[in-house]
Amino acid sequence: MKIRHITPLALIAVIVGVLFAFGGSQTSSGGSQTSSAQDLEEFRGRLATYFADLEEAYPNVVAAGGPSELLEQVAEARQLIPGLSAEELWVSRDAFSQYPALWDLPTTISLAFDPAAQVGAAQGSTGSTGSLMSHSCPAPGPGGAFAGPQKHIENYFALEGLALLADAALEALPQDTLAAIPRVAAAALWALAQTPALVQLGLNEVNDVCEQDNHRAILHDVVGPRVDVAVSSRASQTSLNTHDTNIDGDLVAHNTNIDGDLVAHNTNIDGDLVAHNTNIDGDLVAHNTNIDGDLVAHDGNLATHDVDIKALVGGVQQTLDTTTEKMRVHLQVMTLPGQGEFLITADEAGLPVDVEFIAVQYSRDNLISFVDVLADTTVTVVKPGIHHLVISAKTSAAQIWEFQVRDDHGSYTHFGITVFNQSQQNSTGQ
Numbered sequence: 001m002k003i004r005h006i007t008p009l010a011l012i013a014v015i016v017g018v019l020f021a022f023g024g025s026q027t028s029s030g031g032s033q034t035s036s037a038q039d040l041e042e043f044r045g046r047l048a049t050y051f052a053d054l055e056e057a058y059p060n061v062v063a064a065g066g067p068s069e070l071l072e073q074v075a076e077a078r079q080l081i082p083g084l085s086a087e088e089l090w091v092s093r094d095a096f097s098q099y100p101a102l103w104d105l106p107t108t109i110s111l112a113f114d115p116a117a118q119v120g121a122a123q124g125s126t127g128s129t130g131s132l133m134s135h136s137c138p139a140p141g142p143g144g145a146f147a148g149p150q151k152h153i154e155n156y157f158a159l160e161g162l163a164l165l166a167d168a169a170l171e172a173l174p175q176d177t178l179a180a181i182p183r184v185a186a187a188a189l190w191a192l193a194q195t196p197a198l199v200q201l202g203l204n205e206v207n208d209v210c211e212q213d214n215h216r217a218i219l220h221d222v223v224g225p226r227v228d229v230a231v232s233s234r235a236s237q238t239s240l241n242t243h244d245t246n247i248d249g250d251l252v253a254h255n256t257n258i259d260g261d262l263v264a265h266n267t268n269i270d271g272d273l274v275a276h277n278t279n280i281d282g283d284l285v286a287h288n289t290n291i292d293g294d295l296v297a298h299d300g301n302l303a304t305h306d307v308d309i310k311a312l313v314g315g316v317q318q319t320l321d322t323t324t325e326k327m328r329v330h331l332q333v334m335t336l337p338g339q340g341e342f343l344i345t346a347d348e349a350g351l352p353v354d355v356e357f358i359a360v361q362y363s364r365d366n367l368i369s370f371v372d373v374l375a376d377t378t379v380t381v382v383k384p385g386i387h388h389l390v391i392s393a394k395t396s397a398a399q400i401w402e403f404q405v406r407d408d409h410g411s412y413t414h415f416g417i418t419v420f421n422q423s424q425q426n427s428t429g430q
Contacts, residue, residue, distance in 0.1 A: 040089045044081060047092065047181065051078035053106035054185070060109055070187055077184045088181070095182030102185045208255075215251070219244055329355055329407050329416025340391030340398075343382075346405060348414060352385020355416065359404035360389070362422075364397045398422050 055074050062068045084092070096102055327348075334343040346355045360377045361370040376393035399422055407414045 037086075040086060040093075043089060043093050044084065047089075047096075048078065048081045050103065050106070050185075051081065054109075057106040057109040070184075073184050073187070077181055081181070084181070092181040096185075099182070102182065105185060212251070215247070219247075327414050329353065329405055329414050331403060331405065331416050331418040333401070333403065333418055333420055335422070338390070340393065340395045342389040342391075342401075344387045344389060344403065346385050346387065346407070346416065348407065352383075353407050354381050354384060355387070355405035355407045357387075357389070357403065358406050359402065360391065361402045362395055362398035363400040363402075365399055367400065370400075370402060 051074060055071070055078055058066075058071050058074055062071055330347050332345045335341075336343055346353050357374065357377065357379055359372060360374045361372045363370045373391050373393045373395065376391055378390045378392070380388040380390075382388050400419065401422060402417070402419045405416045407416070
């Protein structure tokens with residue numbers, strides 16, 4: 001099987017760009033559902049084109065070791081698009097609005113899996129040393145140097161980490177059936193991140209096999225003929241065989257050292273993670289302590305502020321009460337012995353004031369019907385705030401009286417009103 005070659009740095013840049021777009025798009029608002037039905041149909045058309053492109057590009061992922069069942073899901077999703085309801089289109093549109101990088105997935109796959117770059121060539125060695133993957137190695141370069149793919153274990157760890165990030169982005173989408181279409185697209189992104197990691201691991205294995213095959217080819221094609229032509233007095237075929245054995249031993253030891261370095265590297269990473277977690281825990285404890293201190297100080301400030309507010313409100317209320325009293329005319333009525341004769345006092349906040357009577361009315365036995373006798377009323381100011389009223393009209397049948405007054409201060413006017421029963425002889429009002 002020929003393995004497609006994925007340029008590690010280029011692929012990392014492409015997938016990181018996609019995942020960064022996934023992260024940044026989380027703060028964007030969802031699609032508004034105020035668009036017209038025409039907008040939904042335009043989105044349906046775009047979605048159909050998108051899944052057609054994805055169905056065409058995704059076989060590259062399958063060829064590189066990606067899950068083949070996802071290709072069936074992509075095809076099934078494309079078939080479902082014409083029959084999607086308006087609600088399903090809304091959910092899909094909202095998901096693509098939150099994760100706009102999904103639109104670029106077909107292009108991303110095309111860039112990540114370049115069919116033109118493949119490991120090996122037809123004329124290369126095809127030997128096998130028990131590798132789990134079939135492989136084809138390139139022919140040796142000048143001087144017998146190995147010209148195969150470079151082995152970078154760090155590429156595997158980076159790609160595996162990106163696959164985990166893609167998996168986290170997939171989990172961010174809702175699980176309901178309405179979101180089935182965008183979840184298929186997100187799953188394809190996950191496969192795009194997961195497959196290169198597995199392929200890179202396979203490339204490392206192929207690299208090891210090709211290096212060993214290349215070493216044996218050098219011994220057979222370069223060293224062997226020179227030895228077979230003439231064995232000098234300083235060397236023999238046995239010594240060369242011993243040397244070959246030593247080289248094989250060195251290769252085994254070299255591989256063992258690499259494995260040991262990887263184990264030590266993993267141990268160091270684990271240690272760094274433990275230390276990092278410890279530092280984070282310490283920072284969180286300190287941060288919580290600072291927050292608790294700030295909250296205590298904040299509570300103290302609130303208590304002080306509450307006392308200040310209460311004092312301020314009390315002062316304002318007192319001022320308002322005094323001002324309100326000054327804006328009202330208080331009336332007190334005393335009925336005099338004469339028919340239709342009254343003595344009325346008027347004050348504002350306790351200060352006597354002379355007022356103008358604007359209504360003098362009475363009712364016999366119907367509280368709804370009042371008779372106005374202001375025109376028949378004579379008002380005499382006996383002294384500041386004390387008014388003597390004499391009503392010349394006949395009011396012997398009066399039961400209820402109402403007096404309304406006005407105190408004009410020039411720039412503003414205050415009013416007062418009182419209602420009382422004739423039988424009470426005197427009454428108070430405001």
